[in-house]
Amino acid sequence: MEKGYATRLFQGAIRFRRRRFFQAASNIMNSFLTFPKGGVHPPEAKGQTAGLAIERMPVPDELEIILGQHIGAPCTPTVKKRDVVVEGAMIGEVQKGLGVPLHSPVAGTIKDFGMSAHPMRVTSPSITITVDHTADPAIYPRNDWSALTAAELLGRVHDAGIIGIGGAGFPSHVKLKPPPDAKIDKLLLNGAECEPYITADHRQMLEMAADIVEGAKIIVKILGIQECIIGIERNKPDAIQVMTEAARAGSSAGCSISVQGLEVKYPQGSEKQLIQALTGRKVPSMALPSTVGVVVHNVSTARAICDAVVCGKPLYEKVMTISGGGITRPANLLVKVGTKASDIVAYLGGVKPELAKVIMGGPMMGFAVSNLDVPVTKTTSSILFLTEKEIDIRPYSQCIRCGWCLEACPMGLEPKEIGVFVEANRAEDTAPFGVFDCFECGSCAFICPAKRPLVQFIRLAKMKAKR
Amino acid sequence: MNLPSHRRCNLFGRRIAIETQAPEDQSFSSQKNWIVSVSPHVKSNESVEKIMWTVLACLMPPLILSVFIFGIQTLIITAVSVISCMLVEAVSQKALGRPITIRDGSAALTGVLIAFVIPPGVSYLLPVLGAVMAIYIGKHLLGGIGYNIFNPALLGRAFLLATFPVAMTSAWLPPLDDLSIFSYLGSGVDAVTAATPLAVMKEQGMAAFTQAFGSGTSLYTSFFLGWRPGCIGETSGFMLVLGGFYMLYRGYITWHIPASVLGTIALLSWIFGGEALCSGDPLLAILSGGAILGAFYMANDYVTSPTNKTSQLIYGVGIGGLTVLIRLKGGYPEGICYAILLMNPLSSVLDSFFKPKRFAPPVGGDK
Numbered sequence: 001m002e003k004g005y006a007t008r009l010f011q012g013a014i015r016f017r018r019r020r021f022f023q024a025a026s027n028i029m030n031s032f033l034t035f036p037k038g039g040v041h042p043p044e045a046k047g048q049t050a051g052l053a054i055e056r057m058p059v060p061d062e063l064e065i066i067l068g069q070h071i072g073a074p075c076t077p078t079v080k081k082r083d084v085v086v087e088g089a090m091i092g093e094v095q096k097g098l099g100v101p102l103h104s105p106v107a108g109t110i111k112d113f114g115m116s117a118h119p120m121r122v123t124s125p126s127i128t129i130t131v132d133h134t135a136d137p138a139i140y141p142r143n144d145w146s147a148l149t150a151a152e153l154l155g156r157v158h159d160a161g162i163i164g165i166g167g168a169g170f171p172s173h174v175k176l177k178p179p180p181d182a183k184i185d186k187l188l189l190n191g192a193e194c195e196p197y198i199t200a201d202h203r204q205m206l207e208m209a210a211d212i213v214e215g216a217k218i219i220v221k222i223l224g225i226q227e228c229i230i231g232i233e234r235n236k237p238d239a240i241q242v243m244t245e246a247a248r249a250g251s252s253a254g255c256s257i258s259v260q261g262l263e264v265k266y267p268q269g270s271e272k273q274l275i276q277a278l279t280g281r282k283v284p285s286m287a288l289p290s291t292v293g294v295v296v297h298n299v300s301t302a303r304a305i306c307d308a309v310v311c312g313k314p315l316y317e318k319v320m321t322i323s324g325g326g327i328t329r330p331a332n333l334l335v336k337v338g339t340k341a342s343d344i345v346a347y348l349g350g351v352k353p354e355l356a357k358v359i360m361g362g363p364m365m366g367f368a369v370s371n372l373d374v375p376v377t378k379t380t381s382s383i384l385f386l387t388e389k390e391i392d393i394r395p396y397s398q399c400i401r402c403g404w405c406l407e408a409c410p411m412g413l414e415p416k417e418i419g420v421f422v423e424a425n426r427a428e429d430t431a432p433f434g435v436f437d438c439f440e441c442g443s444c445a446f447i448c449p450a451k452r453p454l455v456q457f458i459r460l461a462k463m464k465a466k467r
Numbered sequence: 468m469n470l471p472s473h474r475r476c477n478l479f480g481r482r483i484a485i486e487t488q489a490p491e492d493q494s495f496s497s498q499k500n501w502i503v504s505v506s507p508h509v510k511s512n513e514s515v516e517k518i519m520w521t522v523l524a525c526l527m528p529p530l531i532l533s534v535f536i537f538g539i540q541t542l543i544i545t546a547v548s549v550i551s552c553m554l555v556e557a558v559s560q561k562a563l564g565r566p567i568t569i570r571d572g573s574a575a576l577t578g579v580l581i582a583f584v585i586p587p588g589v590s591y592l593l594p595v596l597g598a599v600m601a602i603y604i605g606k607h608l609l610g611g612i613g614y615n616i617f618n619p620a621l622l623g624r625a626f627l628l629a630t631f632p633v634a635m636t637s638a639w640l641p642p643l644d645d646l647s648i649f650s651y652l653g654s655g656v657d658a659v660t661a662a663t664p665l666a667v668m669k670e671q672g673m674a675a676f677t678q679a680f681g682s683g684t685s686l687y688t689s690f691f692l693g694w695r696p697g698c699i700g701e702t703s704g705f706m707l708v709l710g711g712f713y714m715l716y717r718g719y720i721t722w723h724i725p726a727s728v729l730g731t732i733a734l735l736s737w738i739f740g741g742e743a744l745c746s747g748d749p750l751l752a753i754l755s756g757g758a759i760l761g762a763f764y765m766a767n768d769y770v771t772s773p774t775n776k777t778s779q780l781i782y783g784v785g786i787g788g789l790t791v792l793i794r795l796k797g798g799y800p801e802g803i804c805y806a807i808l809l810m811n812p813l814s815s816v817l818d819s820f821f822k823p824k825r826f827a828p829p830v831g832g833d834k
């Protein structure tokens with residue numbers, strides 16, 4: 001006899017409960033950590049590319065290298081028009097202020113200095129290089145770095161142009177030189193990759209685990225500490241396994257490297273949330289992680305540091321995820337910095353007609369672009385081609401004070417109040433709400449049933465409110 | 468370099484077509500415009516409409532049961548109330564030059580709630596007037612959804628109680644025993660009025676109450692199922708709790724407000740409700756009035772309740788305390804309507820006093 005609807009519903013509910021219960025129990029038993037307050041669970045959508053190995057994209061005919069790739073002063077070109085450069089040659093440097101040098105990703109000729117499209121700054125000064133396809137690719141032999149001092153290692157990190165390639169673009173050598181009064185005892189590597197769709201770090205952890213661990217050892221030596229914890233979200237069990245083995249192989253008496261599984265929750269990869277999840281320490285508002293004795297780097301930055309120190313290879317390539325329902329062939333690509341999005345699309349077989357939105361970065365914090373002239377920078381971790389089904393373009397309405405944004409905010413803010421203040425033209429009065437704590441993760445706007453653009457309201461509040 | 472087109476689009480990501488040039492490449496043959504808007508680009512499935520229609524669905528079981536308790540006219544009153552609420556909403560939004568949003572379900576929800584808090588034997592004109600008061604004055608003149616200070620449905624009831632005091636306090640019907648749901652239709656409603664349990668208890672005392680409604684387990688069972696005189700939707704505690712638990716399960720409400728309202732009513736009724744101290748019947752206090760409807764559906768109204776959990780607990784305790792105060796010392800047998808209306812304006816005050824705990828405040832406090 002066929003089971004009645006009520007029976008099936010009841011059994012379904014039991015199964016659902018049981019699954020949740022076992023998940024909770026396994027979290028406790030396996031001690032997957034997470035941050036306690038706030039967070040949301042956007043659909044992960046990583047399946048499209050999680051199983052695809054990183055492939056090297058052929059170099060296009062022309063690259064546009066943006067001069068301001070990092071936080072700080074943009075680079076000044078050190079080359080002239082029609083100069084011939086080799087792969088890895090320095091083409092820009094920062095004379096004054098915070099910054100790192102810029103390198104040519106290819107052998108070629110400097111064609112022009114102009115403006116390139118930029119997802120955040122609209123346009124940005126750049127160097128155009130015509131690629132010489134006849135030149136041999138540069139070869140970087142591995143060297144032993146154990147004899148180098150911390151200062152020499154730091155110099156190599158700076159000279160290779162390493163910045164935080166997880167997204168922020170903060171020059172890494174500055175992070176590795178914490179203020180003298182800070183007592184650093186832990187290095188955290190961020191392998192959470194909590195943004196939906198993106199699998200670039202996941203693939204790097206699978207395919208380059210030894211390099212990441214090597215990078216961790218270098219950072220540990222530079223900082224003069226003994227402990228490194230690599231945090232990985234539990235939706236990447238294969239990465240946790242591979243990294244655990246690599247970490248075990250890389251650990252020694254003076255340097256313990258361990259892998260810690262993390263609960264799947266957005267924004268787990270946020271620096272402050274990751275530090276709290278892994279160490280229980282809270283970084284105060286407006287302060288750097290070094291105030292609680294921690295330095296955080298992305299796993300892909302650790303790999304870049306390994307490349308820079310072990311091989312002497314500057315940072316000019318980037319592993320990125322190209323995904324979404326609007327691209328013909330999703331992939332994890334190793335591309336040269338300066339490759340335009342249009343070249344990537346052409347390589348991957350074009351876009352589908354149902355493409356509705358193109359995003360540089362993840363779907364929670366990335367920037368939508370209006371054309372494909374945008375070149376890849378050191379911090380671009382993905383380009384997503386989303387269809388109308390994947391995005392949400394419902395118009396927003398008035399706040400119904402449901403309070404879900406208060407629950408979702410990992411920083412304990414009140415996004416709804418800030419939004420109402422901004423709508424009432426009182427953005428300058430929002431400083432008491434702690435708007436400067438907001439790192440624009442988008443959890444509030446994700447969960448908002450009225451679809452309010454709360455992140456944008458807070459950005460406006462930050463512009464008007466006095467620090 | 469062209470002027471970047473994404474700077475010309477609407478700031479808040481309303482759908483704006485932007486011109487993108489299709490490169491010569493054949494893969495861009497479709498000349499479709501892309502959407503440019505602010506992050507996040509993915510959003511949860513929840514929406515105001517979904518919440519409102521879910522709450523409405525939770526209110527359907529008590530409505531259907533009310534047909535079997537008080538007859539088919541409860542359905543007619545509810546329909547009149549819902550239709551007039553939606554009409555009033557459309558007309559007021561049109562008159563105030565706002566977009567018409569009757570499809571979001573909030574007016575329909577207010578309509579059902581107005582019908583739920585009026586007696587089953589009233590004239591069909593009453594819900595119409597209640598709808599005008601609730602939707603036009605109580606909601607749209609105060610700024611529309613999200614900006615009303617008072618719960619619109621309860622404001623409508625308070626207005627009806629003030630303008631039709633006799634109908635609103637005497638048009639009770641004794642529950643039907645034989646499923647003769649058409650028996651109260653048409654004339655003869657006045658002949659069969661009954662008194663609500665709380666009114667009997669307040670005016671005639673416990674002895675008369677026991678005589679009228681019985682005692683013991685059968686009393687609790689019939690009250691919990693809804694077979695007692697009362698407002699249309701308030702009698703069936705069982706059905707209301709069922710819907711309330713579903714909303715809890717879906718995460719639309721949290722336990723804070725219902726638990727604190729019902730807990731306070733139970734505790735205070737136990738202490739002060741009997742002839743001597745600590746001799747009241749807490750279960751009867753919860754089951755005999757509109758406490759369950761108020762605690763789960765009225766006090767939990769997102770717009771008029773606090774958002775912080777601490778404020779919610781205080782708000783709930785305030786509602787419970789005022790309810791018992793009005794029941795025992797006030798002029799009305801039931802007080803939860805006024806208790807909620809009195810606590811409504813305090814919710815934003817409570818919220819500005821109790822702030823969520825910040826992740827980690829700056830060293831040395833905020834500048």
